[in-house]
Amino acid sequence: MVKKTVVVLGVDGYLGWATALHLSRAGHDVVGIDSLVRRRWDRECGTQSLIPIKTMPQRVSLWNRLTGRTIRWRLLDLRDAAAVTELVRDVQPDALIHFAEQRSAPFSMIDLEHASLTQVNNLVGTLNLLFALRDYAPHAHLIKLGTMGEYGTPNIDIEEGFLTITHNGREDRLPFPMQPGSFYHLSKLHDSHNIQFACRIWGLRATDLHQGVVYGNHTDEVAMHPGLATRFDYDAIWGTVLNRFCIQGALGLPLTVYGKGGQTRGFLDIRDTVACVRLALEHPAAKGEYRVFNQFTEQFSVKALAQKVSDARAAHGLKTSVVHLPNPRVEREEHYYNAKHQKLLDLGLQPHYLGDTLIESVIETVERHATRVDPVELEQPNVDWRRGGTAGWHQRAESPIRPVVLVSPTSKPRRPSSAAVASRVAQRR
Amino acid sequence: MVKKTVVVLGVDGYLGWATALHLSRAGHDVVGIDSLVRRRWDRECGTQSLIPIKTMPQRVSLWNRLTGRTIRWRLLDLRDAAAVTELVRDVQPDALIHFAEQRSAPFSMIDLEHASLTQVNNLVGTLNLLFALRDYAPHAHLIKLGTMGEYGTPNIDIEEGFLTITHNGREDRLPFPMQPGSFYHLSKLHDSHNIQFACRIWGLRATDLHQGVVYGNHTDEVAMHPGLATRFDYDAIWGTVLNRFCIQGALGLPLTVYGKGGQTRGFLDIRDTVACVRLALEHPAAKGEYRVFNQFTEQFSVKALAQKVSDARAAHGLKTSVVHLPNPRVEREEHYYNAKHQKLLDLGLQPHYLGDTLIESVIETVERHATRVDPVELEQPNVDWRRGGTAGWHQRAESPIRPVVLVSPTSKPRRPSSAAVASRVAQRR
Numbered sequence: 035m036v037k038k039t040v041v042v043l044g045v046d047g048y049l050g051w052a053t054a055l056h057l058s059r060a061g062h063d064v065v066g067i068d069s070l071v072r073r074r075w076d077r078e079c080g081t082q083s084l085i086p087i088k089t090m091p092q093r094v095s096l097w098n099r100l101t102g103r104t105i106r107w108r109l110l111d112l113r114d115a116a117a118v119t120e121l122v123r124d125v126q127p128d129a130l131i132h133f134a135e136q137r138s139a140p141f142s143m144i145d146l147e148h149a150s151l152t153q154v155n156n157l158v159g160t161l162n163l164l165f166a167l168r169d170y171a172p173h174a175h176l177i178k179l180g181t182m183g184e185y186g187t188p189n190i191d192i193e194e195g196f197l198t199i200t201h202n203g204r205e206d207r208l209p210f211p212m213q214p215g216s217f218y219h220l221s222k223l224h225d226s227h228n229i230q231f232a233c234r235i236w237g238l239r240a241t242d243l244h245q246g247v248v249y250g251n252h253t254d255e256v257a258m259h260p261g262l263a264t265r266f267d268y269d270a271i272w273g274t275v276l277n278r279f280c281i282q283g284a285l286g287l288p289l290t291v292y293g294k295g296g297q298t299r300g301f302l303d304i305r306d307t308v309a310c311v312r313l314a315l316e317h318p319a320a321k322g323e324y325r326v327f328n329q330f331t332e333q334f335s336v337k338a339l340a341q342k343v344s345d346a347r348a349a350h351g352l353k354t355s356v357v358h359l360p361n362p363r364v365e366r367e368e369h370y371y372n373a374k375h376q377k378l379l380d381l382g383l384q385p386h387y388l389g390d391t392l393i394e395s396v397i398e399t400v401e402r403h404a405t406r407v408d409p410v411e412l413e414q415p416n417v418d419w420r421r422g423g424t425a426g427w428h429q430r431a432e433s434p435i436r437p438v439v440l441v442s443p444t445s446k447p448r449r450p451s452s453a454a455v456a457s458r459v460a461q462r463r
Numbered sequence: 464m465v466k467k468t469v470v471v472l473g474v475d476g477y478l479g480w481a482t483a484l485h486l487s488r489a490g491h492d493v494v495g496i497d498s499l500v501r502r503r504w505d506r507e508c509g510t511q512s513l514i515p516i517k518t519m520p521q522r523v524s525l526w527n528r529l530t531g532r533t534i535r536w537r538l539l540d541l542r543d544a545a546a547v548t549e550l551v552r553d554v555q556p557d558a559l560i561h562f563a564e565q566r567s568a569p570f571s572m573i574d575l576e577h578a579s580l581t582q583v584n585n586l587v588g589t590l591n592l593l594f595a596l597r598d599y600a601p602h603a604h605l606i607k608l609g610t611m612g613e614y615g616t617p618n619i620d621i622e623e624g625f626l627t628i629t630h631n632g633r634e635d636r637l638p639f640p641m642q643p644g645s646f647y648h649l650s651k652l653h654d655s656h657n658i659q660f661a662c663r664i665w666g667l668r669a670t671d672l673h674q675g676v677v678y679g680n681h682t683d684e685v686a687m688h689p690g691l692a693t694r695f696d697y698d699a700i701w702g703t704v705l706n707r708f709c710i711q712g713a714l715g716l717p718l719t720v721y722g723k724g725g726q727t728r729g730f731l732d733i734r735d736t737v738a739c740v741r742l743a744l745e746h747p748a749a750k751g752e753y754r755v756f757n758q759f760t761e762q763f764s765v766k767a768l769a770q771k772v773s774d775a776r777a778a779h780g781l782k783t784s785v786v787h788l789p790n791p792r793v794e795r796e797e798h799y800y801n802a803k804h805q806k807l808l809d810l811g812l813q814p815h816y817l818g819d820t821l822i823e824s825v826i827e828t829v830e831r832h833a834t835r836v837d838p839v840e841l842e843q844p845n846v847d848w849r850r851g852g853t854a855g856w857h858q859r860a861e862s863p864i865r866p867v868v869l870v871s872p873t874s875k876p877r878r879p880s881s882a883a884v885a886s887r888v889a890q891r892r
Contacts, residue, residue: 190637
């Protein structure tokens, strides 16, 4: 393996941190960048990571103590063009892994302010990067985190970025037609178009990872020490569906399916995310190439996922109920879905498929941190695609500091009883 | 005809002003909005309209004196969300014609600052409108000026916005795959996706006019009085190709073709622009419908246009030369191009096709205002797609005020001699 100098943008995030550790351990020289804005958004939304996470300086210094490896940490806002230019000029990276975007669909749908913030933040940061690369590191490989959500749910097979189309007797290979489902997903599509254009006119090289929904919270590196934990979101704004189901299952709460639950998406284990990024890094795009990898390993419908969590609980004699809530999103609830995901397999990806063991390990993590669960976050979605954020989306004015949950740290199991949860839910209403 | 209350956003611009007059004369109640930023950008770029234009208050008051009709003029920046909300709430429009965007591809390619400004300005303004419509005028019809440049130059026929695709035995009607060619064109594509999404989730109604390159400077209304003139750009940043050729032809300068000149695009007369907008207005999209009309009447290659201008001059015994300059853009110079443009014809559009008469009338206008021509603007493109703005793109530091061109106002013809132009060009070097 050739050692590369890699900038991980968004290193304080769920996947950014795990990726930085994975690449550092693999021997690459990692520079980690973040504005820490996600911690501020947590305060705004009244949300927090289920698993406590250390500050960036604490985490990189612990990593250094444990492994002898250095991650160079820099506080930097990607919207600051001069700072981005200086970063690229100084570091002269071989590659940049770009996670540094607002990444929640519900957050982008709260209201105009959040829609606009999401699109401007994501576009401007990426434009700043593209121009800095053109001027100071035109050979560097940009690895951009996109989303499978750019495609939407067309009634044809989803290819990896491009599609050969025959029309009126002529043929061309063209960008796959896209139908994103939120202002966040749209921001990723806007980025994709901008990056593709920059590759075409400036000869930059980029890999757009159209990623599915990630689950899990452990990679080999994160698991080395509790102080290396990466964040784990379960709330209605930042959490993803499988993580939410595991928490609901662990607490004995019903699993909340939005609408009919026939919504089908691509999913992957966080261990595969870090492996995919490394594969893209070690097999770079060619000069002038813009390529798309669909980054997921399996497709599931939401109701199939709920069933899997129920089944894993049933194996321990626990009964889990599933409730269908009115869908806060505007999306098809029964649809065709068949998305290709061959390119990363061709590069050597060894998938971790979703099994009971993973679900149980997530549930076990939840139980360990059960005192940090805010059950109100698990009840109802608090952002509606049609009307925006409902009263409960942000830090509640009447209780700016979340009440301490009174569960004895010595009680076994730490999982609060359904009755305790119900009583806490009642208190918060 | 049902009288409609219509907001024209970007009413101070080349097409916005002509459209406002056309709709006002047709009996609609017109509210005209502009931030006047274009006049500021002219100062920044050292450019100006060939035809002198009055201030907005002067123009609307003259219109009122001449016709008895009122255009309600408001100074407003579309990026100001609160002002946009108030506008929509107060006016309760039946329709909004949205021209209020940065609309120059070269301007967007000057540097990072201008790329970012273009995309943020255009996206944020349109997002502000979409949310204001959702909340205060969900039945209003948004008529958005897009561009044929969103499509790029695919090797298949270009349809109007959507394409039925058969793939692996399944079929869907999907957005046409897009490949825009500048950060400006990309901004229009981003808007298109945002608008399409807003129609889908909020039931808004929108028409996206994917317009070709507009030429000409007279409509029936603009022609009523010199004080009603609309702007006419010929420089390398704001001007379009046919207008530039007409000015070059009028001044006896060579016509400057970028590259091979096989670049083929859709074109239309400004009289057809105002007619198309009126057709869209009077035949609105349905609730929840996002539709695309390709708004042009004829296709030409750049070299064919140069030939047309040469031919029109030759009919008067004048010889015009054509020079090929290195192409400052990154684009195909020989390609297939066949774009559909049936929907506006189906609604009743009566095209004004490009003929010698039009070219001669433009040339005659140029001659009338020849003293205002800055020949340096006609020489070389000053923004390069690969490297950005060259030294000459902005107001030249050494001559912040353009020199007065000493051509006697009584000389006939007013057209400066080639020798005079050559000497002025030399002075400016």
